[in-house]
Amino acid sequence: MSGTLDLTLAIATLWLAVGLAGLVAPRNLGLIRRLLFPLGAVLGLALAASALHGLFQSPTARVLPLGLPDLPFRARIDALSAFFLLLLGGVAAGISVFASGYIRRGEGTPPGLQCLYYHIFLASMALVLIADDAYFFMVAWETMALASFFLVTSDHRHAEIRRAGYLYLLIAHVGAIAILLCFGALQGGSGDYSFAGMRGVERPVGWASAAFLLALAGFGAKAGLVPLHVWLPEAHPAAPSPVSALMSAVMLKTAVYGVLRVTLDLIGTVYWWWGVIALATGLLSALGGIVFAAVQTDMKRLLAYSSIENIGLIFAGFGLTLIFRSFHMGTLAALALTATLYHCLNHACFKSLLFLCTGSVLHATHERSLGKLGGLMHRMPWVAWCALIGTIAIAGLPPLNGFASEWLLLQAFLFTPGLPHSYLNMLVPVAAAVVALTAALSGYVMVKFYGVVFLGQPREPKLAEARDAGAWERVGLAWLAAACIVLGLVPAAVIGLLDPVTRALTGFGMASLAEGWLFLAPIQPERASYSPLVFFAGIAALVGIAWLAVRLRYHGRMRRTGPWDCGFPHLDARMQDTAEGFGQPVRQVFEPFFRIEQQVPAPSDARPFFREVHDDRLWHWLYLPIARAVDRVTSLVTVLQRGRISVYLTYSFVTLLLLLLFVR
């Protein structure tokens, strides 16, 4: 595996070099589009290939000739790192190819700089995944946050984008502080900040729990877990689409990686109530995320909220893993962990695919608002069909990949009655119900997304000029769409990939339990089995037979005409259901989730105007009070502000004196 580690380091360095090359000619679009981004994509593929190889090797570590004199950077690769590197490389390859068709001039930051940030972002994510001490980890983590901040604010001429970037940076740093404190709690007074040292420390319950809660908060802030999710729906839409895709698909997963690394690897012994906390926050995020996604009118915000939902499901799976593991039910812990990791991989594929599709739509129409799109199926068939695959996958429908991981997760829930704890036994069915509700709601949201953007009639005349995606973009989309299909059809192979990871973290693997390559059967085939290939073949055969039978037996006569107007001859595109209208039932059912401001016109109004704003209640309950409190405290400190240089010099002088006295 030392080969994989070296190769990963080399690829990270090369990514940096590619980024720097963009800086040489920041406005040379040809170079950047035709050479640098494709090169980055090739590197991504290489990373995926080497990680695939490394997944089955034993862990290797090495000390890098970098860092501070007494505090060198340590790198290590094991199955968990290799799995997330595979995810990073594979998805980044598709996104980079797409980006080489997508990047253009005149969108804020010059292309060369974007190329630099983009590749630093990629490299720092790779480094986060192989860091083996707290110091290196934090350096890579912060580099990742900063690079993504600059990418989010690419189009910095808009005030709202700058605001989104600021919010993102703020919460990223609150999270980083929590992670830093978590590492402090983990080293347990030994002063050894390497991960190897932390693994060996025996901690009392209090310290271990503090470390877990800090990790959950810190990584949860990056992942977009409720209540630290508010940056996500602001930052994701603000960024250029490939960056949104990368952030949603990979960066959120580095947070999942972090929490898995800290909890299952570094802490080791877990307690059941940690699992309950993770499960509860996960489910809350999942349900809240999808309910908010349903009322969005901006297509990228909708997808961003759906990311919160998926992260919620991932954390729910993680919570279940913890619960099983705390009761020493190894096989079930492995099952829940498999579902969690599988969903990470799936979400990376379908969410990046959909974000890239919105990028193509955005470039073709210059419109992000769902209320001004429609009918793009006819103008942009390539993007539309790829988006359809993403839609089916994200809605968790068979035979694509979203279903496979949700199936595993639900199976994990089905096996829970048997926990030696009566309250847990009763809470778990309720949790399964929430997962099922979330999955069904995501179907609702995706019908809204796909139906409003791609189907129906164009809501604006300018949509008639929309053009389909270019060749590079198509390749990127096709790569990710193919991943969604393949990951969905051969789950047994994917479980084979996950086997070393679960074996390393829980001591049990699922690969030997899969029934051959065709059938997916956790625990025992009599309990449950699923074979997407047979399933797919069944649907295909039945559809084919039905189609052929109708074709052969009956005439194929068809007449084209206008749609049925119910006797009202002035049908136009504006009479279609709007995005707001489509979200209305969900808003009504889940009303307590929202803070709704409504402005309804009076019946006699000559110029009726209807306005409705849905706000996150958390924003008003949690964030604004904190912001006001901070404001109040800072206004007290303004007493110190005098505006005269000599006063400020006195402050420095007094501080210096005090420090000298204190240190002595």
Place this chain on the structure above:
Amino acid sequence: MLLHYGPQLVNLLAAILLLLAFAMLSQRRILSLINLFAAQGFVLFLSTMLVAWLTGQNHLYGSAALTLALKVIALPWILHRLIRRLEVKWDVETLLNIPSVMLVGIVLVILAFNLALPISQLAGTVTRSTLGIALACVLLSFLMMITRSKAVPQVIGFLAMENGLFFAATSAVYGMPMVVEFGVALDVLVGALILGIFLFQIRERFDSVDTRHLERLKEQ
């Protein structure tokens, strides 16, 4: 044969009792509410008969007969008369929307079972696992009283609560002494009558049986 299925049948009846409690919780129409109450009484009668037969406790037949007479026939008849006289047959909106009330109900069921767990482990009866359901029925009826603003559903909730208590008594300790049971039955009957008179008084005073009007009695 039937002895083998006996405890299972008691469990089934207990589940139906819980189901009826939830049905009452989600019912808007007062008329259906009374019918559900009667159905609950009938299930209670069946379960008491069954427990009596299973355990050979003859005094339970007496309680079963009392249940049938009072809760399936007398009280529903009184209530029907009451709503006919008061002319309040129509739907009554709940204070909270129904799925939310049911969600709270589910939480109550989980709580009730866990609270009843230690007690039912002490009890040596064949039907001890139903104690949690009995407690849940009591709590659900209480919840029903809280979420209604009209007086008649509140009265029904009160009576349903007594059903739950009675079921708890049969399931945990094979019923109470006959004297106590007669006393309770009389209490319930008199309570229902007094509440009926009370309702007429409310209506005379406020032209409605919405108990929210009682807020006006508060001193300013």
Place this chain on the structure above:
Amino acid sequence: MISAAGFAAQFTELMLAVLLAPVLTGWVNQCRAWLQNKSAPGLLQPYRVLAKLFRKEVVLAHNASPLFRFAPYLIFGCLALAAAIVPTLGTDLPLNAAADAIALVGLLALARLFIALAGMDIGTAFGSLGARREMLVGFLAEPALLMVLFTASLISGSSSLATIVETLAHRELVIHPSLAFAGVAFTMVSLAENARIPVDNPATHLELTMIHEAMVLEYSGRHLAMIEWAASLKLFVYSCVGLALFFPWGIAEGGDWLGIVLALPVLLVKLALGGAGLALIETVSAKMRIFRAPEFLGTAFLLAVLAMLVHVLLEH
């Protein structure tokens, strides 16, 4: 584990479902007409309708996309596969290893997704209104159905439908109180999912109340025939799921050929009774406002969750 006999049984069940489904719809309509003191159409009326629709030419809107034309076949295929998964005659079905109860729910959801998308494709007010309402019904009915199936899975320790039926029908008879809750929830879900009163009315084209009919308003000719047939299949699938979970007696165990032959009349009787029951429910209940539908389905969902809880509490 895959035998020729199994394949034969699977094929028989599939053909039986596809051919019997319109008859079931016809039977329900007939019962309903009788209950409402009307003269009833014949049992084979749905077949006549289908034959007529197949013969008619397709009238397609100008802006219909390929998805619109492809969707009817896909929906039909999904529901036919769903009918093949559910054990109706015997439990030795090769497809059962490929798809369990969760996959069945996924399959129904896939069909729903496509019918809703097809409804939005033309871009008329009715189509998108119907699609929205269908998804509204779906997002509450789907988890409720899943929870009902989960209850049965918990009882039998397996999410495979064949194993569930074998456990319920051929093991020692045990009374499951949780199935009482599940049964009520399942009935409510089936009414909603099959566009029946009190949630939807299959016999109306009144715009205020339409759900299913609003979505398929643009379909005609053979496309409409496929959709109608698929709707019949859906009713059949739901009926068979209900029979398999709550009245599984009579379904043959394993590859018992004699049992399968005997299972057919039993199935027909059960379906006839179930259809009559459905007609009765439709006759005695009133259509409710569309905004009451979430409440109705929310109640069903919570009852299904309660079913799981009751199982954990009472039967564990």
